[in-house]
Amino acid sequence: MVATTEKPSLSSSLLRRLVALVVLLVAGYIVFKVVLGFISGIFYLVVVLVAVAAVIWAYSTLKRR
Structure with a gap:
């Protein structure tokens, strides 16, 4: 066995x-898209929850009259 240097x-x-x-650029792009998707998902979840709370509030406000 001959070792070559x-x-x-x-x-x-x-x-x-x-x-x-x-490879680093592609991996960075994929991580960026995953993080962006995660943040977008959380944002839309918060928007839906606020919309549901607004509908419940509006319904209860109109029902009192």
């Missing part, structure tokens, strides 16, 4: 860095 060529090193950069 050859350095990768410059083009190979640049290609590996480019692939790593693309």
Whole structure:
């Protein structure tokens, strides 16, 4: 078994860095979309709850008369 300590060529090193950069960008985009979707889901849940509370309040206010 012969151990070689050859350095990768410059083009190979640049290609590996480019692939790593693309992987990081794609992963960052996916995480961003997931977090944005989670925040949007919470926002819409709050909007629905406020709308339901407003309907209940309006109904009880009109019923008193």
